Amino acid sequence: MSQNTLTTSEQSLDLREELNKYLRYWPWFIISVVLLVVLAFTYLRYATTVYSTSSTILIKDDKSGSTELAALEQLGVSGSGGNSIANEIGILSSRRLMENVVRALNLNVQYTAEGSVKDVELYTNSPIKLSVVQLNEEQLEKLSSAARSFQVSREGTTGVVLKPLSGSSVSGSLDSPIDLGFATVVVSYRESEISGSPFDLQVQFLPVAAVANAYRAKLNIALPDKQASLLQLSMQDNVPQKARDVLNQLVVEYNKDAIADENLVAVNTGEFIQERLDIILEDLDDVEGDIENFKEERRLTNIESEAELFLSSAQEFETRQREVGTQLELVNLMLEYLQNSDTTRTLPVNLGIEEGGVNSLIGEYNTLVLERNKVLQGSSEQNPVVMRLEDQIEALRGSINQSLLNLRNNLRVTQNDLDRQAARIDGNIRQVPANERQFRVKARNQSIKEELYLFLLEKREENALKQAINVPKAKVVDPAYGAQVVSPNRRSVLLGAILGGLLIPFGVIYIRRLLNNKIERREDIEKVTRQIPIVGELPRIVRGESDLITENDRSVLAESFRILTTNLQYLLVNAETDGKGYCIYTTSTVKGEGKTFTSINLAVTLANTGKKVVLIGADLRNPQLQRYDSQSKSLLGVSDYLVSNDHTLEKLVHDSKFHPKLKLFLSGSIPPNPSELLRQKKFGQMIAELREQFDYVIVDTAPSMLVADTFLISKYADLILYVTRAGYTEKKLLNFAVDAQNDGKLHDVSFVINDVKTANFGYGNKYGYAYGQEKPSLWERFKKSF
Structure with missing residues (x-):
């Protein structure tokens, strides 16, 4: 196989492995997608729809359309360089023109009908029309929103009541002026409404400047072709008819403004021309009189x-x-x-x-x-x-x-x-x-x-x-048309919800993994080192389950230790024991990583295979074996054996309640000088004697990083199981084990990963450790995914 093929296969494998890291959390992806899709449908149901409306106009060229400007240019008075599209765009988008549009269309008076979730603007669908006779803008701007919002309702046959959201109500008659304080209005029916029909809606008065600024922000003016003077006006609004009216009225106001400017120029031009005519007529009379005198003085005719x-x-x-x-x-x-x-x-x-x-x-x-x-x-x-x-x-x-x-x-x-x-x-x-x-x-x-x-x-x-005869400056090519939905875009919202439902769990998992400095799976160790093999992975014990293996146990925990013992056989093949039993150490970097748990279950698993096993508690500072056998807490052990020559192994090694072939050699009394005791040759002699009596000698040692006890006795081991704990052991601490082996402090080291989530098993999650057991329910697998 070529190097390129290997590289491609490795990349494909890495990609699959990377995907599997996220796919094992598939329930969260499904929940997130379903939740966001439901929220998207809710949003689409109640979101305000925004429509897009467009209009196209042609700006006429001043050079050909303005006679008075042409006259001034011929007179050398006007310095204008002709029409500038940029200037016209600025005029069309000016606040002054938009304010004229707002006043012309009465847009500063808004009609809304109360809905169960949101209010709906009625515009021309309002049953009534409120005409503003007089409006004090300064006074209106000083009022609060509640003071200028009125609930309009019918009273009797021709009466109408305008009740502000804050303050006292005002009564009046239809088609008659009503004084609101800041304005005088006339309420009347629209032509499409039936006289006498009831109505109940809210009317709000807004400052003209504020409404004009709002529509100026919505207005978009584009120049499709820089070589032409065509302008495309577009606007987005939740009421398409209002947007069309605004665009059309904007062109009308623009033409009015242009005609007013042209009339002003025409008047000024006419005054200028008349002034020049008067002056030139006087000059002409003077010149003709001078010619007449000249001919008379010289008696000239022709x-x-x-x-x-x-x-x-x-x-x-x-x-x-x-x-x-x-x-x-x-x-x-x-x-x-x-x-x-x-x-x-x-x-x-x-x-x-x-x-x-x-x-x-x-x-x-x-x-x-x-x-x-x-x-x-x-x-x-x-x-x-x-x-x-x-x-x-x-x-x-x-x-x-x-x-x-x-x-x-x-x-x-x-x-x-x-x-x-x-x-x-x-x-x-x-x-x-x-x-x-x-x-x-x-x-x-x-x-x-x-x-x-x-x-x-x-x-x-x-x-x-x-x-x-004044010709409009802007010719309407296409009046305001279209009611295309711009927002919300159902397809984009739903697609965004689906993508968001996928990306949110992905982001959470990615950030969690990015910020997580603890090992979680075998890949975390393999990224740091491959020179130390991983001999086994031990599953997380669910609350309520036993953390000890029993005889004929078919649990995932039991199967994990069976795989571990099988892997040990391959690592112990080259160990020179001279027919004696194997000595296996269990250690870790810090306490709490599960080395005692690993030691006792490994011993039970080996005993279940018919081997004679002795489990030694060599952690003299913080012994943990006694918590699995509370009755043996008072028994003498390793420290007592090393301190006094009066004790023999036969008296200190006792039976265990876990298995008939498993013996326990506890740590004994806690000494003041554990390191000095472990340095004695007697410890080595003890190990050698036990190896002659048992097939396996399992030694539960102290954490390697905290004390040097394990380093002092590591030479007696055939294999050292270095226990790490998923979600507990920091990744940087793995380098300590690597450095300890490289420096010769430890030898024949193999990693054991403890407390691994079922979802993070290197192979167990994909192919199943619980072969022969009933398949867990979807809810159980969902709970185990985290």
Whole structure:
């Protein structure tokens, strides 16, 4: 088999063993489960049922839904960053809104009907409705709970009596105001009730703030999707209709509050816009008057048109100046030509001189010159015709010269005039940019004021329209719905009861085991050491049963000692006795662990097998064998034998009443020096002599931890039975036995566990020690489980 397989098997074994430690207490688990299940059913029967109600709303975005805020943002006044879902959640969960809900639904007045176990809240199932006309909150808060709780009952046909739990009653009539001191109320029937039917219920008045705080604590607001503005409202209450009404009314109050805020913003926005309109209108009048004065001072109508006119005139004058300048140059050329030429040459024609008289004179002059030249070809200069023509040419030449001079003077005058007019027009043109710049500044101011004025007029109309038509801020996607039971959860309560019924005994047992420093079973010893074997387990003696074994005894105690003696045979196989009897010591750590009980029953068991047995009382300080045989208390024993040589074993060892083959050698008189007596070699000689006479020598010694007596005589033993007692011996004391064996003070040590509960037997509880006996009843096994 592999190491892993062994490890798995050991773990499985450990788990089974660990479970068996708890399963042996199964009756307590059953009782605990049954008890808690009964309590769970009782709780479910009378517990107040709590229901869950939900509602879903959509919060509209302020950026698209609020015209007045948008107007302020466009004006640069509002610094709002838009709608914040976190802010809206804070508003929805505010105490102010919840107080409005409480007042709207009259939740501060609670109706309850008295039940056999618990009172039931009626809400809309109440046969009457109590309307609060006037309520003094401060006075109400000062009253005790009894003073503001009233037992309402009918009196006569139309009368009603409100009797407080403490104080005098108040009478009144239905549908009429009734003064309660702190409030004025009107009691009336609900529409579903039959007039005249009797009623008897309790009405309690609560402060609005306290009720609002209670419902605020119940309200839960969740944001299902962070990318959306959907909010899920939920509430848990013992009256589902009330929870639905609260959620629905909360949305109504939220929209009212939002509309009131929007109206307030709209009014403030309208006032702001009107103030700005008045200011801008005054500024606009000032700007327009300034433009009017500007145009009048500079005689302007339209600067752009006049500038174009100036430019056109400047171009015309420039063209005219060029024309006049050209004519003037042509005239100068003709005068220069005229002065430098003689009368035989003709004058240039068609040069572009626009003066018609000059051109005609030049043409006539050229005709005369040509005619003279033609005559000179056939005659001389003395020819009268030539002379006449010469005179005419000279005269005409003078006329042309004078005409050109006059024309030049005229052209110069015209040119100067054109230069003056052109300079004036140029000056006007030069003034156009400055005028235009100044005009544009004034016109720009006028345009800005006009645009702002028109913009504010538009926003004023939009704001007025928005104020007239207000849209709720929260759109109800799903109204309050659902009445799912949240508490108590039957399945969870019953399952919790079953688990609690299992865990409570488990916890008690676990804590008990955890805090228990005493050994209870063989595993407690095996955890400390495995080098010292456990040779037997002795059961707890039930009160009324004998603690001594008898002949042919079939009790569990007898069977335990039979198993013990059988185990002893395997431990004594290697003992060297040279044909003599075996010497077995019984000791313990402290007194009270049952070593004497173990010694005498072990001796009786061995005697029942036909062996000759002697039981020695070696606890010289606190002898206990005498309590099993009261008649032998005065007999001499071991101490007397060790002190005096006058006594022989034959005289001191006497018969016992327990069995014919069992002899007793009691401790005798209590000596002042037990340790010195036990150190004598005579004790060893005594043991050796008795071993020759008996098959078994059982020595009941003193507790090992308290005195050293057992250590002094341990060398004479073939086997030492170290008795421990369940529920008595501390676990840490086991180390004393281990250390004593390791140090050589004790040898061949084997543990015996005494007073073990039947439930803690290593094997007996599972397979049964009382083989052949009748099976004990369930109640008996239940009692033995603890």
